[in-house]
Amino acid sequence: MFAFIIRRALQAIGVLLAVGIISFAMFRFAGDPVNQIVSLDTPAAEREQVRRSLGLDDAVPVQFARYLGQAVRGEFGVSYQFRQPVSDLLAERMPATLELALCATLFATGFGVLMGVYSGLKRDSLLAKVFQTISLIGISLPTFLIGILLIYLFAVTLGWLPSYGRGDTVRLGWWSTGLLTTSGLKALILPSITLGLFQMTLIMRIVRAEMLEVLRTDYIKFARARGLTTRAIHFGHALKNTLVPVITIVGLQFGSVIAFAIITETVFQWPGMGLLFVQAVQNVDIPIMAAYLMLVALIFVVINLAVDILYTIVDPRLRTSIRQPA
Amino acid sequence: MADAIQAAPAPHTAPTTWAGRFFDSDVWASFKRSKLTMAAALLTALFMASAILAGILSPQDPFDPAQLELMNSRLPPIWDAEGQMPFMLGTDEQGRDILSAILYGLRISLTVGILGVAFSATLGITLGLVAGYIGGTVDAIIMRIADVQLTFPAILIALLVDGVVKSVLGGQLDEMTTLSVLVFSIGLSFWVQYARTVRGSVMVEKNKDYIAAARLIGLPAPVIMLRHVLPNVLGPVLVIATINLALAIITEATLSFLGTGMPETMPSIGTLIRIGNNYLFSGEWWIVAFPGIALAVLVLAINLLGDWLRDALNPKLR
Amino acid sequence: MTQPVLSVRDLRVEFVTRRGILKAIDGISFDIGKGEVLGVVGESGAGKSVTGSAVVGLIDPPGRIAGGEIWLSGMRIDNLPPEEMRRVRGKRIGMIFQDPLTSLNPLYRVSEQLIETIRTHTNLSASGARKRAIDLLAEVGIPAPERRIDSYPHEFSGGMRQRVVIALALCAEPELIIADEPTTALDVSVQAQIISLLKRLGREHGTAIMLVTHDMGVIAETADRVAVMYAGRIAEIGPVRDVVQNPLHPYAKGLMGAIPSLESDANRLVQIPGSMPRLSAIPPGCPFNPRCPYVFDRCRVERPEPIQHSEHRVACHLYDQSPVRSEAVA
Numbered sequence: 009m010f011a012f013i014i015r016r017a018l019q020a021i022g023v024l025l026a027v028g029i030i031s032f033a034m035f036r037f038a039g040d041p042v043n044q045i046v047s048l049d050t051p052a053a054e055r056e057q058v059r060r061s062l063g064l065d066d067a068v069p070v071q072f073a074r075y076l077g078q079a080v081r082g083e084f085g086v087s088y089q090f091r092q093p094v095s096d097l098l099a100e101r102m103p104a105t106l107e108l109a110l111c112a113t114l115f116a117t118g119f120g121v122l123m124g125v126y127s128g129l130k131r132d133s134l135l136a137k138v139f140q141t142i143s144l145i146g147i148s149l150p151t152f153l154i155g156i157l158l159i160y161l162f163a164v165t166l167g168w169l170p171s172y173g174r175g176d177t178v179r180l181g182w183w184s185t186g187l188l189t190t191s192g193l194k195a196l197i198l199p200s201i202t203l204g205l206f207q208m209t210l211i212m213r214i215v216r217a218e219m220l221e222v223l224r225t226d227y228i229k230f231a232r233a234r235g236l237t238t239r240a241i242h243f244g245h246a247l248k249n250t251l252v253p254v255i256t257i258v259g260l261q262f263g264s265v266i267a268f269a270i271i272t273e274t275v276f277q278w279p280g281m282g283l284l285f286v287q288a289v290q291n292v293d294i295p296i297m298a299a300y301l302m303l304v305a306l307i308f309v310v311i312n313l314a315v316d317i318l319y320t321i322v323d324p325r326l327r328t329s330i331r332q333p334a
Numbered sequence: 335m336a337d338a339i340q341a342a343p344a345p346h347t348a349p350t351t352w353a354g355r356f357f358d359s360d361v362w363a364s365f366k367r368s369k370l371t372m373a374a375a376l377l378t379a380l381f382m383a384s385a386i387l388a389g390i391l392s393p394q395d396p397f398d399p400a401q402l403e404l405m406n407s408r409l410p411p412i413w414d415a416e417g418q419m420p421f422m423l424g425t426d427e428q429g430r431d432i433l434s435a436i437l438y439g440l441r442i443s444l445t446v447g448i449l450g451v452a453f454s455a456t457l458g459i460t461l462g463l464v465a466g467y468i469g470g471t472v473d474a475i476i477m478r479i480a481d482v483q484l485t486f487p488a489i490l491i492a493l494l495v496d497g498v499v500k501s502v503l504g505g506q507l508d509e510m511t512t513l514s515v516l517v518f519s520i521g522l523s524f525w526v527q528y529a530r531t532v533r534g535s536v537m538v539e540k541n542k543d544y545i546a547a548a549r550l551i552g553l554p555a556p557v558i559m560l561r562h563v564l565p566n567v568l569g570p571v572l573v574i575a576t577i578n579l580a581l582a583i584i585t586e587a588t589l590s591f592l593g594t595g596m597p598e599t600m601p602s603i604g605t606l607i608r609i610g611n612n613y614l615f616s617g618e619w620w621i622v623a624f625p626g627i628a629l630a631v632l633v634l635a636i637n638l639l640g641d642w643l644r645d646a647l648n649p650k651l652r
Numbered sequence: 653m654t655q656p657v658l659s660v661r662d663l664r665v666e667f668v669t670r671r672g673i674l675k676a677i678d679g680i681s682f683d684i685g686k687g688e689v690l691g692v693v694g695e696s697g698a699g700k701s702v703t704g705s706a707v708v709g710l711i712d713p714p715g716r717i718a719g720g721e722i723w724l725s726g727m728r729i730d731n732l733p734p735e736e737m738r739r740v741r742g743k744r745i746g747m748i749f750q751d752p753l754t755s756l757n758p759l760y761r762v763s764e765q766l767i768e769t770i771r772t773h774t775n776l777s778a779s780g781a782r783k784r785a786i787d788l789l790a791e792v793g794i795p796a797p798e799r800r801i802d803s804y805p806h807e808f809s810g811g812m813r814q815r816v817v818i819a820l821a822l823c824a825e826p827e828l829i830i831a832d833e834p835t836t837a838l839d840v841s842v843q844a845q846i847i848s849l850l851k852r853l854g855r856e857h858g859t860a861i862m863l864v865t866h867d868m869g870v871i872a873e874t875a876d877r878v879a880v881m882y883a884g885r886i887a888e889i890g891p892v893r894d895v896v897q898n899p900l901h902p903y904a905k906g907l908m909g910a911i912p913s914l915e916s917d918a919n920r921l922v923q924i925p926g927s928m929p930r931l932s933a934i935p936p937g938c939p940f941n942p943r944c945p946y947v948f949d950r951c952r953v954e955r956p957e958p959i960q961h962s963e964h965r966v967a968c969h970l971y972d973q974s975p976v977r978s979e980a981v982a
Contacts, residue, residue, distance in 0.1 A: 026482050038498045148634040150584045152591045153607070153626050160614055171615075226754035233708055233749070234769045234820060235742025244768070245757050252759075260485075267490040274592050275611075289497035289594050297497050308485050 039294025084299035105280030112204035124215025146209035155275035218250035259315035374638035392434030453521030458528025466536025488523035495519035577640035656683035657860035663720035691875030746821030752813035811842035883939035890964030
C-alpha cells in the first residue's frame, strides 16, 4: 500500500512538472516578465537592464529551474493589472472560492445521492422520471444561464436572496469566511446551487446506474435469500457498494468544481480566484493566469491522491491487493 | 435463460449502397421509433436553417448601425401592450431587434461550434493515428498530454489558450481573428476523446495480417490502415462529435459571456446573453431571456441527438 | 407417513416476454422429508434453479408463479405476502448459491454479514449473535473461527468462502436448505469436502436439503432421492440408487450413461443426440420426443403424466399400461 501511494505521488509530481512547463512557457514567452516591473513607455535601454537583472538572459532550463523554485515558495511574480504580488492576490481570493466549491460539492453530493438512490430503486416511478428530466436539463443548460435564471427568480422577482457578492465575512487569521454570518450563508445559496447542479446530475446518474448494477449482483440475491429486510439490503448492502464510484466522482469532480467556479463567480460577482482569473484573461495578465494554472493543477493532484487513499479505506479488497500485487 | 429466448436471425440481404445501408440499418429504425429524437433532429435542422438564412429571415441587420434607431430602444415583445412590429421579441438598448440579433448570433455560435468540432476532430484523429501507428515515445508523449489535459475541464483550457493567444497576438483583435482564436481554443480543448478512440482502433488494426502483407509488397501501410481504421471509428467519432458540438457551443457561449469571446460588434448568443444580463434588474427581461432560451433549446436538441446516436450505435450500452 | 418438510404440487413458473409467455416450470410435484436430500438434476435451462428460486419466493419479474402450491411443513408459502415470505427466507429456508466468490458482499466482514443475518431472525443480542456466528463457523469447519470471523470475504479461499456461505444459510437453523449448484464453481478437490459437509449437517440437524446440480456424480454420492428435470418438467423421480442403476425414462437413461464409472468397462461415454429445446420452442406431447430413441406416435401428441412404476415416478408413455389412454390416441 505504501509503495502504491509512493507511485501515485510520483505520477502526481510528473503532472505538476508538465503543468509547470506550460505555466513557465506562458509566463516567460507569452507574457514579457519585464512588463511586471516597468511601464510601456520605458526606454529600451532601461528595459534591457531590467531584463538582465531578472535573469532573462540565462539559459532557458536555468530560468525554468528558478521559476519552479519560486513557485514552490509561492512566488509567482507581479500582476500586470494590480501591480501586486500574484501570491497575495490569490491568497486573498482563495477562501471565497474554496467555501463556494465546498458548499456546491456538499449540495451536489447530498441531492445527487438521494435522487440517484431513489430513481435506482423505483426506476419506473413518476418522480424518477422527473429526476431524469432534471438531469438532462442540468447537463444541457450552460452554467451561466442557470445562474441568471436563479438570480432572476430568487433575487430580482422574489427578492429572497442576494444576487451578487459574499455578504458579510468574518476573518479567522488570514482566512475570511462567509459561513459564520447570516448574510454570508444566504449569499452562498444561489452560487452553490448554480455551481453544483451539473455535478449533482452527474452523481445522480452514476448512483442510479450503480444501484441498478449492484441490485443485480449475486450478493444482493444472497442477502435476499437470507431474509434480510429490504431496508437493510437497499441501504446497508446496495448503497455502500455504490458509494465507491461516487467517492471517486465527487473527489475528482472537486477540481472541476473549482475550475467551473470561474463561470459562477463571474455571474454572481463572487470575489474568488475564478473571477480574478477571468479578469486576468480579459486583460491578458499572464502572471495571474500562469499561477492560477499551477494552483488548480496542485489542487487536482492533491485531490486525486486523496481519492486513491480514500479508496483503499472504503474497499477492503484493495488493501490486500495493493499489499501483495497480483 | 437469455440464449433460450433469442430468435434466429431472419434471412436478410444487405443493401450495397451507402444510402441503402443507412436506411436499412438499426440506426434508422431506432430513429423512426423515437419521437423525441425526431423532434430534436427537426429542431436542430430548424436552428441550422435559420442561422444560414438569417439574412433573409431577420427584419433588420443588427450589425448595420444605420438601421438602428434609438427611438426603438428597449421595446418589449409584441404581445406586450408597448410592443411594436416588426420587433417581435422586442429590442435592446440600441434599438436592435432581438429576433434578428438571435438569428445572426446563432450563425456565429454555430459557425464557431462546427469549426471548433471540425478542428478538434481533425487534430484528435491525426494525433490518435500518429500515436497508435508510430507508438513508442511519440505515443507515450501524446497520450500523457491527453491524460494531463483530461484532468482539467475544457472551459479552463479554452480560457487559457484564449488568453495566451491574445497575449501573443497582442492589442485589439478584429472580429474574424477573435472568431479564429475561439475556434482554435475550443479545438485544443476537445481533441483528447477522438485521439483515444482512434488510437485504440489503430492498435487493434496494426497487428493484423493485412498490414504486414501490405508492408511486404511495398504498399504504403499507413494509407491502407487508414482505409480500415476510419470506417471502424466513424461511429464513435460521430457520437463524440455530436456531443462535442453541444459542448463547443456552450463553451463558446461561456467564453463570450465571460467577456473573452465574441465582441459586441459581432455578437454570438453568449455575447447577447452577457449584454442582456445587464438589464435583468431594470425589468427588460426579454433582452436576456430569448437568447438564453434559444441557446438552451439548441443545446438540448443536439444533446438529445447525441444521446440517441450513442445508444443507437452501441446497443450494448443500453 | 410423516408430513414432508417441503411439498410442491403442480408448480408452474412463467416468464412474460415480448414474444409471449415462456413456461420455465410446467407442472412439477415433489416432496422432501425431514433429513432427506433430494437431488435435482438436468441440463442448464431445464428449470432446476428456477424451482429453487420459486420455493424461496425469489422469482423476479418478468417471471411469476403461475400456478400450483408450495407447502413448508404444512404451511402454504407460495401465496404469503412479501414481508411474511421474507421472514421465512433465511429463517426456515436457507439458500446456498453457486459462486461463493460473488455471494458474499465484498465490503463487509464475515462477522458483520453473519451477525446481521442472525439478528434478523432471532432475538439474540449483539454479543450472543457473535458467539453463535463463531460456533457456526466452527461447525462448517473453518479453523480458528474466533480469529477468522473478522476477515473480509476476499481473504478466504473459494472452498472456505463456500463454508461461510453455508454458515450463513444455517444461521437460523432452517428446516430446509436449497443448495443451487453449491460445488460447481469450486476446485474438484474442494467439492468433495463441501458435499460431505452438507451431508453431515443435514444428518445432524435433520435438515431437508434440495440439492440442485447438473453433476450426476454429486447426486449419486449425496442424495437420497433424485428428480431428473427436462424442459421444465420432472421426467423421473425416485430413490437415487434405483434411478442411477436402473433408470426408466429414456432421458434419464441417457443421463446415467453419461456418468463416467471406474467399474464399467465401456470406454466411451454415451451421448444424447441433439440438445434441449428452447423454452420458446418446446415440442407438443413429450418434450423429449425429438431426441428420444424409443419415440412413438403418442409421444408427439400427448403429454405424458407422471406414473408410479415400482419406486419411481416416471413421465413416459413407455411405462403407461392403461389401455384406455392408448385408445385415446388412436
